[in-house]
Amino acid sequence: MATPVDVVIMAAGKGTRMKSSLPKVLHRLGGKALLQHVIECAAFLSARKAVVITGHGADAVEAACHRFTPQHGGVDAQPVSLQFARQEPQLGTGHAVQQALPLLADDGVTLVLSGDVPLTQVATLQALLAQCDSQRLALLTLNMDDPAGYGRIVRAGTESSAQVRAIVEHKDATAAQRDIREIYSGIMAVPTRLLRAWLARLDNKNAQGEYYLTDIVKFAVADGVAVVAHQITDAAQVAGVNSPVQLAELERAYQSRVAVALMEQGVRLADPARLDVRGTLGCGRDVEIDVNCLFEGQVALGDGVRIGANCVIANCTIAAGAVIHPFTHIDGEKLGVQVGEGALVGPFARLRPGAKLGAEVHIGNFVEVKNATLAKGAKANHLAYLGDATVGERVNYGAGSITANYDGANKHHTVIEADVHIGSNCVLVAPVTIGAGGTVGGGSTITRSTPPGSLSVARGKQISLPNWKRPVKVVKG
Numbered sequence: 001m002a003t004p005v006d007v008v009i010m011a012a013g014k015g016t017r018m019k020s021s022l023p024k025v026l027h028r029l030g031g032k033a034l035l036q037h038v039i040e041c042a043a044f045l046s047a048r049k050a051v052v053i054t055g056h057g058a059d060a061v062e063a064a065c066h067r068f069t070p071q072h073g074g075v076d077a078q079p080v081s082l083q084f085a086r087q088e089p090q091l092g093t094g095h096a097v098q099q100a101l102p103l104l105a106d107d108g109v110t111l112v113l114s115g116d117v118p119l120t121q122v123a124t125l126q127a128l129l130a131q132c133d134s135q136r137l138a139l140l141t142l143n144m145d146d147p148a149g150y151g152r153i154v155r156a157g158t159e160s161s162a163q164v165r166a167i168v169e170h171k172d173a174t175a176a177q178r179d180i181r182e183i184y185s186g187i188m189a190v191p192t193r194l195l196r197a198w199l200a201r202l203d204n205k206n207a208q209g210e211y212y213l214t215d216i217v218k219f220a221v222a223d224g225v226a227v228v229a230h231q232i233t234d235a236a237q238v239a240g241v242n243s244p245v246q247l248a249e250l251e252r253a254y255q256s257r258v259a260v261a262l263m264e265q266g267v268r269l270a271d272p273a274r275l276d277v278r279g280t281l282g283c284g285r286d287v288e289i290d291v292n293c294l295f296e297g298q299v300a301l302g303d304g305v306r307i308g309a310n311c312v313i314a315n316c317t318i319a320a321g322a323v324i325h326p327f328t329h330i331d332g333e334k335l336g337v338q339v340g341e342g343a344l345v346g347p348f349a350r351l352r353p354g355a356k357l358g359a360e361v362h363i364g365n366f367v368e369v370k371n372a373t374l375a376k377g378a379k380a381n382h383l384a385y386l387g388d389a390t391v392g393e394r395v396n397y398g399a400g401s402i403t404a405n406y407d408g409a410n411k412h413h414t415v416i417e418a419d420v421h422i423g424s425n426c427v428l429v430a431p432v433t434i435g436a437g438g439t440v441g442g443g444s445t446i447t448r449s450t451p452p453g454s455l456s457v458a459r460g461k462q463i464s465l466p467n468w469k470r471p472v473k474v475v476k477g
Contacts, residue, residue, distance in 0.1 A: 003134040004108040006192065007042040007080070008100045011035055011115030012055025012087040017243040023057030025115035026064055027247055030254045031278025031296055034241055035061065036068045037118035042080045044122045045129075048108060049081040051100040052115070055090050092210025093186075094202045097195070106193040109134055112213070114186045116241045119254060124237055125187075128230045132189035136226040137217065139164065140187040142238055143231070150183035151214050153229060164227040167214035171207040182231070184214060185238035194225060270309075284320065297332070308346065316351070319343070319359075330355075335371070358393075372403075375418070387411075388430065392418035398442065400425040417452070 015024025025035035035052070042050040054061045062084050085099040097112060104110055109132055111125065124140070132138035141153050151169045154177060155162035167184045168177050198216040206212060220227050232238070236253040239246070258281075259272035267283045269275055274291040281295045284303035293307055296314035301307070305318050308326035315332035318324065318339040325346030330337050335353035339345060343361045354371030357363065361374045364381035372389040380386060382399035388411050389403050401422050403414040412430035416422065420434050423442030434440060435452035450456045 004048040004105070005045055005111055005129060006104050006108045007045070007047045007050040007111045007113060008097055008104075009035070009038050009042070009050055009052045009113050009115050010093065010096055010186075011061055012053050012058075012090050012096055013116065014056040015116070015242060018241075018247075019244075023061050024241065025061060026057070027241065028278075029118050029241075029247065029251055030258070033064060033068070034118045035065065035115040038113050038115050038120075039065065039068055039080065039082070041113065041120060041122055041125060042111075045111070045125055047080050047111070049083055049103070051083050051085055051103050053085050053087050053096045053099055055087045058084075058086055058088075092204065092208070093213035094199060094211035094215065097213055098199050098202075098211070101196055101199060104192050104196075106196065108192050109189055110192045110195050111189045112187060114240060117186065117238060118241070119239065119250060119257075120187065120237045121234075124230075124232060128187065128189050131228045131230045132191070134191055136191075136228050137194070137220045138189040139167070139217075139227065139229045140185040140238065141182050141229045141231045142185055142233070142235060143181045144183050144235065145181070147178075147181055147183045152177050152180040153182040153184055154180065155182075164217065164229050165221055167217050169206065169208070169212060169214065182229075186240070187238065188213075190216070194220070194223075279314070290326070302341070311346075325349075340376070389414040389416065391416045392420065392436065394418060395420045395422070397422045398424040398426060402427055404429045 011025045013024055018024050018027065026033045029037065039050055052065055065082055083103050085103060087096045087099050109129065111129065128138050128140050149170050151167045152173055153164055154166040154168055156165050198219040201219055202211045202215055204211050217227055236250065239250055241247045241250060255276055258277045259269055259275050262283060263269055263272065265283060266285055268288045270290045275289065276294045279295060279297040279299065282300045284301060286304045287301050289307045290309040292310045294312045298315055299313055300317045302318060302320035304321045306323045308324055310326050311324055311328045313330045316330045316337040319341040321342040322339050323344050328346035328349045330351040333353040337351045338356045340357050340359040340361060342359055343357045345351065345363045348365045349363045350368040352368065352370035355369040356373040358374055358376040360377050362379040362381055363369060366383045367380045368385050370387040372386045372391065374391040375393040377393050378391045378395040380397035384397055384399060385402040386397065387403050388405040395416050401424065404427050405411050405414060414428050414430045415433040417434060417436035419437045421439045423440055423444065425443045426440050427445040429445065429447045432446055433449040435450050435454060437452050438450050438454045438456065440446055441455065441457035444457050446456055
């Protein structure tokens, strides 16, 4: 039976260099809080529990954690069991883990992570746990050209395979030790039964007057427990966030990884450096995405979808063959937006929550759709508003026309049945139904329902012509 893994996440720091009232770990990267990325790792490791150590902004951090929904690569994971331990006052990393000890069982392995280090990969942590093997103290390390500020890995010899003897914090290191390029990332895996005994032996006799978690390395060596290092080469995986500059740098690293993953799946990106995914983006085959596009929340693109430049798309499903022209804004929020097969949207269109476009629907420039369903082949090509409406097949909705769905207190529904033609600059005052095959003349304000096949004009007036057949020749004068 596999040894249970309990994750301890350091999330108590203030992050004064962020110059923000928001707790550091709640700043966002890729559309999610830094801490959420770390908790997701715990979920995909099938951790038994995650103990989040809070301090600065503890109430806000703990409340936010309960709202996180673990996801990774578009695949849902079972939420990890979350518990919290307060570190007040904050007396160092060793002191922080001491606060979590009452919540940890001795039959497991404790994996220590940092809440502001969001890009550590699940596979990296799995390899670290394998090195630990429930028997050893395993450290995640990295060689850095400029290791200033990091704890140095001190080995028994100069070879990379030499046994780890200690971790020396930068402020306590000698000149020779500061020349060491191998650094400790802040991430370790350790048998909990051993960790408990070592934490009890910590003291704060060092340059910072803190209880260092890294001191347990010398205790392990003294007790004859092997200390192993899993060394990686990808610095972004262990990079923390202590300033807006570092946050921006990690955002670019994150987006670069997302772009590469999409292209490896076959997505064609016009420029990988000009893509932002702040959520989950799932793509079918032969998808093309132009420059400066932003995807938020949950977005799914079907086979052959084309996204034009400078689009913002959030919480939306776009079916196969649809084309989203440049500068289109789609935001489904909680209700979502659906775009049908072969639909054409934009440029400069806006789809709001509850918009459902059927196959081959056309939504053109400066058209807004909200909480409305458009059936196959319906068209609204210019300067129009459709809100709280049901639109039938093959409807042609003219430029400048709107559904007046709000009376100042309540919203009402408009029904436009199949094959209706709505002229330009019309106002349909809901609740109202325009019967199938009818026409609303340009400039009309319609305040009551019209029967099928009717020609409706003027304010609240209609002309019903049951036997009327297009085309109609209008003679002026």
